Amino acid sequence: MFGINFIKFDSMTYVIKFKNGQVSKEGRGLSFFYYAPTTSISAIPIASSNLPFIFNETTKDYQTVTIQGQITYKIANPKQLADVLDFTVNANGVYKKDDTEKLNQTIVNEAQTATSSYIHQLGLKEAIRSAKSVEKYIVDGLLNSTAIKLLGIEILSINILAIRATPEMERALETETREKLQQEADEAIYARRNFAVEQERKIKESELNTEIAVEEKNKQIAEKQAQTEVQKSENELKLREMKVQADIAIENQRKVLLEQKTANERKEADTKGYVLETTLKAYKDLDWKTLTALNNNTDPKFNISLAFREMAENAGKIGNLNISPELLDGLLNDKKDRK
Numbered sequence: 001m002f003g004i005n006f007i008k009f010d011s012m013t014y015v016i017k018f019k020n021g022q023v024s025k026e027g028r029g030l031s032f033f034y035y036a037p038t039t040s041i042s043a044i045p046i047a048s049s050n051l052p053f054i055f056n057e058t059t060k061d062y063q064t065v066t067i068q069g070q071i072t073y074k075i076a077n078p079k080q081l082a083d084v085l086d087f088t089v090n091a092n093g094v095y096k097k098d099d100t101e102k103l104n105q106t107i108v109n110e111a112q113t114a115t116s117s118y119i120h121q122l123g124l125k126e127a128i129r130s131a132k133s134v135e136k137y138i139v140d141g142l143l144n145s146t147a148i149k150l151l152g153i154e155i156l157s158i159n160i161l162a163i164r165a166t167p168e169m170e171r172a173l174e175t176e177t178r179e180k181l182q183q184e185a186d187e188a189i190y191a192r193r194n195f196a197v198e199q200e201r202k203i204k205e206s207e208l209n210t211e212i213a214v215e216e217k218n219k220q221i222a223e224k225q226a227q228t229e230v231q232k233s234e235n236e237l238k239l240r241e242m243k244v245q246a247d248i249a250i251e252n253q254r255k256v257l258l259e260q261k262t263a264n265e266r267k268e269a270d271t272k273g274y275v276l277e278t279t280l281k282a283y284k285d286l287d288w289k290t291l292t293a294l295n296n297n298t299d300p301k302f303n304i305s306l307a308f309r310e311m312a313e314n315a316g317k318i319g320n321l322n323i324s325p326e327l328l329d330g331l332l333n334d335k336k337d338r339k
Contacts, residue, residue, distance in 0.1 A: 012047040084150060
């Protein structure tokens with residue numbers, strides 16, 4: 001009414017009130033009455049903003065890549081920005097000119113400028129894999145940019161979401177990568193089979209070495225057993241020789257003993273013979289009759305038999321001989337009694 005208006009801003013807006021071309025009030029989240037014919041108001045948003053961007057660049061091998069990302073920034077010096085861009089609002093708080101778009105485009109242009117020289121040095125494959133490096137180059141480029149410094153903004157973060165080639169080139173790269181992966185898979189299969197064959201060879205070689213070792217050990221055992229048998233046979237032979245020698249020694253001793261015994265018996269016999277001969281020497285020249293008489297046998301029958309023998313020896317001299325039956329009967333009865 002009568003050109004006097006009231007306006008109010010939130011706490012994330014920095015307000016600069018100009019009256020007759022001079023700053024009469026400034027600060028965050030102001031509300032005030034003002035006289036419209038002589039007053040202009042700039043409202044600069046100071047909250048952080050996310051600025052998405054996408055632009056194309058050419059690589060060293062003349063391939064086009066699309067770089068997509070996001071820049072997060074905030075206005076650190078709103079008065080400095082208000083001197084460069086127009087953020088004037090009307091009585092309803094609506095911007096008379098939208099310079100926010102101009103601000104965003106300036107930031108994107110500076111980011112692209114910082115990236116362009118780096119991408120031009122890379123090949124397509126290197127560029128696609130250089131997201132982190134691109135982020136670093138954009139950060140460095142914006143921090144050192146004169147335009148950014150004049151705008152009074154602060155870069156909070158840079159995020160590269162994707163670096164992509166054209167669809168045709170992507171398909172070509174996919175085919176190449178697919179073929180390479182297939183080749184690597186084939187090489188892996190070959191390597192695995194080769195490894196399996198090598199392991200099988202090592203296993204067989206180990207088995208053969210084990211068999212050789214076992215055979216060698218069996219050979220050693222057989223040789224040891226043979227040596228043992230030989231030693232056993234030698235010991236048995238020695239035992240038999242010792243036994244034979246012992247038997248020979250015993251037989252020799254027995255022979256010596258027998259010879260000694262025979263000699264002793266011979267000496268004893270000779271001694272007995274000598275004694276007997278010496279004893280009988282006195283009777284050697286005697287008549288048997290004398291010897292019979294010396295026997296001094298008083299048996300009448302013995303004397304009768306001697307008498308019969310004497311008569312038999314002198315039978316030529318005897319004419320007749322009468323022997324009574326009683327005598328014969330007595331001799332026969334005596335013989336029967338002995339039986």
